[in-house]
Amino acid sequence: MTLLETRNLSKSFGGLQAIDKVSLKVEQNTIHGLIGPNGSGKSTFFNLLTGVYQPDEGSRISFDGVDITNSPAHAIAGLGLARTFQLLRLYGELSVLDNVMVGYHPHTKYGPLAPLFNGAEVRRQDKAVKEEMQELLEFIGLADHAEIPAAELSGGQRRLLALGRAIAMRPKMLLLDEPGAGLSPVNVDNLMATIMTLKERYNLTIIVVEHILKVVMSTCDTISVLDHGQKISEGTPEFVKNDPAVVEAYLGREMADEDIRAAMDA
């Protein structure tokens, strides 16, 4: 079943065509990789999917059978589409626990003014949510840091928290924007293992943007390649790896075949 579909998705900033008629399907319960050189439009693509940017005329995005083309970001989040950011965008001053509790926001069952009129119910619900979120922190290994402001965590812990905050939204689909950026190879492996576990545990469909090709090649079911805002290739890791168009986009025409292999496998 197709969970997310874009049709002719386009976005231009002034004269720059950042995303150019990208049509893409993501099947449920798969990990879909999105790769491409710097500036190829990967992050813009995520921003369009999550409503941070509004797409140009003629674009179509549907998620879980709902047209979300022009929906505001918070509405899209409410439908079960969560994401992480390349630069994390954690709530630095808030505690680790509060960060994930904000993630739970779309599932809050009381209205914004309920604390004034029905304090007992608000406290009861918040207590339950807090316990659930403590469990989540336990699971991702941040329970000991629950009360520490997010800004005081180490780099690796912050990446985990960003992931935890997205998971707290109980999403159907998770968009990961370079989850391994800035991590050492060992930590990247650990993080990917955590992501795989989370996928199984919460029944997630994942789109991942990643520069570390080894990670993408080993974990993704399908890979789409963007270059200059256009989708230039799509298929299994094996197919994409051998597609001349991809090789050219990454390394230019001149590069010899064996060098390409070496670079891809590195």
Next chain:
Amino acid sequence: MSFLSRIADLIDALAQRHRLLPWLVAYALLLTLPFILSTFFNDYLIDLANRACLFIMLAVGLNIVKGFCGQVTVGHIGLYAIGAVTSAVLSLEPGGFGGALGFGLSVWVSIPIAVIVTAFAGLIVGLPSVRLEGAYLALATLGLGESVRIFIAVTPALGSSTGLMMIPAPSIGGFVFDSFTSYYYLVMTAAVVGIYFSFAILRSATGRAFQAIREDTIAASVNGINVVKYKLLAFVLSAIYAGLAGALFAHMPPGYLHHNNFTVIEMVTLLLMVVLGGIGNVWGGVIGAIVVTIAYDQTKDLVVYFMDRPIVIQPLVFGLSMVLLVLFMPRGIGGWFEGVRRNRRFIQRSEEKLGDAARNS
């Protein structure tokens, strides 16, 4: 420091028994304040306490929109003015001094109406926040706030330069709240209830949504928070506090209102309270309001002579302390205290864990 920690521990212990117990104990203690002040000091200090309570309400309200939601508003004092003038005009007898408007309503009716009117005004002050941020929003709200004051200053129906006089005091049955002490019970109760509700809001999902918007608006929106809705809600909630504080100010003895009470200087003083207390910290705002009200009062007549000319140095002192605060204590008293408490808890837990480990081995 350890004294403060001990008080905090005591409050925790009371809260363990019943959630409301610390509040009731604090309220009971506050009820005795006028007796203490009038016995050991003088009645003027009760008036000062009343004004401190009004500023507490203003600071707690401003903390919601600025401290928690991160929206830099400099128009809050304008909302205070709207609350004050609305309630005053509604309760004044028709045909008052100098062409002042009057509708002769009961104070118990005029205050709620003033609060509602101010809430709507808060919505209007909040509208620029949908598109503007930071300094631009500050300028827009400053303009709105100042235009309220100027409008009052040039409109005879609202008191203009002479001000509104003989604003009636509230009364229940035969009892009139027209003395410093009786009015204290009114404003103190309002302030305590205001603080309590601010905690109720800020410790819920609503408060967390405000904070998320402050920390990162884009992250908040992809976390499912309707940023526009919550920003406006923060403005309206803070306006309700400002409206109530303003209305209570209007009817406070001696029942006189002048637009000079709503200048930019007052606004800066209010900001100083929130910054000193610690942005985003409710108790910090309360402490800031008390400290600054007293400091403001004590430095009011501070004059130094330079070449035989008197120079009022209060604005200088306040401006300088604001700069120093932001430089050296950006999280204020409250932020500092919170950090200390958090570290203590962390150490306690670590020790417990070490103890457990030692027992298990």
